[in-house]
Amino acid sequence: MKPSFRKKLTLFTSTLKLSACTFGGGFVIIPLMRKRFVDQLHWIDDREMLDLVAIAQSSPGAIAVNASIIVGYHVAGVIGALISALGTVLPPLIIISVISLFYRAFRDSLFVGLIMKGMLAGVAAVICDVVLEMAIGIIKQKRMLPVMIMIGTFIANCFFKVNIAVIILCGGAVGAADMLFKNKKGKTGKQN
Amino acid sequence: MIYLELFLSFLQIGLFSIGGGYAAMPLIREQVVDLHGWLTMTQFGDIMTISEMTPGPIAINSATFVGTQVAGLPGAIVATLGCVMPSLVIVLALAFIYYRFKGLSIIRGILSGLRPAVVAMIASAGVSLILMAFWGEQSLPADLGAPDPIAMILFGAGLIVLKKQKINPICVMAGCGFLGLILYSVI
Structure with missing residues (x-):
């Protein structure tokens, strides 16, 4: 079935809105995308979400852009x-184009600085929740191996700063x- | 031809920055400050700071900033295009392979090993964000005794609202920004 114009429009407005809200690094788009595409639109499921983060992470370029490309x-x-x-x-292109006109004033603005400080705590909460x-x-899943991979990766990445390509x-x-x-075990099991 | 130079420079940045924004920083500096002299080191520091204050990937933000400074809006568009091009080609190829072959048992195996690793990497990004929010530092600070109390309250409140209300995360981020502005200016 050909995706309708309406669906494409929703795709465009959704990615536009998500990108405009991705403060604090590329990973922040994951909880936002999950809310929109998994919970609200049901276009992808939770497993696909993790798979596409894995692909986005192991490809060159920005995670937010890569993840959007796969969903699209x-x-x-x-x-x-x-x-x-x-x-x-589009959102970063427009925002930075505008800000570049008065970027020193923006950078030194106390007002923006205080909003950002509060927002950082909110971003941290959003990431922790997801x-x-x-x-x-x-x-x-009640299996040992995935839990061990998760703990091992966390220690390797957080404490030893192991390269992401190596982890992947x-x-x-x-x-x-x-x-x-x-x-293999399944096959020999059947033969017996 | 300045447009071609911008395009090729950011094409390289897009192609060789694997693993997110902080991996891209040294690459951007090399291209933009050392090789082409489009920005001074101070300007480079400025755009990195602004990137953290605005939404969007650091590489795209830098592409737009450098492009605007060097060749106006067309420059910004060309540089951004160069930056996104490698992603588009490589990610599309991988997405094609993923949706075509994700039923194969070997691919299912690889993906089942990657999923927990991905959760852990997001967790690790979360830890750096908490450190940034509470202590203003990327790595674990020497003095754990003095976290920012307002940030801790906002963080806790945000987490509770997300868990209990199933509210849109964007609202939590905006709400914390707004409360931060009020609380930090009052106290």
Whole structure:
């Protein structure tokens, strides 16, 4: 079925709005996207959300842009990807173009500084909320390996600043090995 | 040809910055300050600060800023286009592979190993944000005794509202910004 014009328009306005609200680094778009595309529009599910973050994270470029491109592709193919990329890029393009005219005044503004200080705490709360929900989802699978990967990655990334490419490769390799091992066991199990 | 130079410079930044904004910073500096001299080091510091105060990825913000400074609005558009181009090509290819082959057991295995790793990486980003909000530092401060009380209240209130009300996260962020402005100016 061809995605309707209406759906494409929703895709554009959604990515535009989300991008305009992505303060405090690329990861902030994850809880915002989850609310919009998983909870409200039901275009993707929670697992796909994590998968697309993994793809966005392991590709070059900004996480917010990459994640939008995948959602757009999923909703309306290549055209959808272009629409959502445009929607994500426009807000910073417009905002910075305008601010560059008076950027020193903006940078030194006490008013903006105080709003940002409060907002940072809000952003931290939003990220923590989504992490808690996602971590509970992983723990509820009742399997040791995912929980161990989660804890191991957290320690590696947070305390030892291990390169993200290394983490992605390790996580993928462990997952693949686990699946191969399970398949083998499943096959021999059937033969017996 | 300034437009072509801008495009190619930001194409490289887009292509080689893997893992988010902070990974992109040194690349942007190299291209924009060291190689082309489009910005002074002070201006570079300014745009990094402004990036943290405005929405959007650091690389896109820098592309727009540098483009505007060097060649006006067309420059901004060209630089941003260069910055996004590698993402568009590579991510589209990966998205195609993902939706085509995600049923294969080996891909399912890889993804099931990546999901917990992704949660952990978002958690790690969350920790840096908390440190930033409470102590104003990226890494763990030496003195844990003096967190910002207003930030802690806003953080706690935000978390509770998100859990209990299922409210849109954008409202929580905006609300904290507004309350921050009031509380910080009063106290």
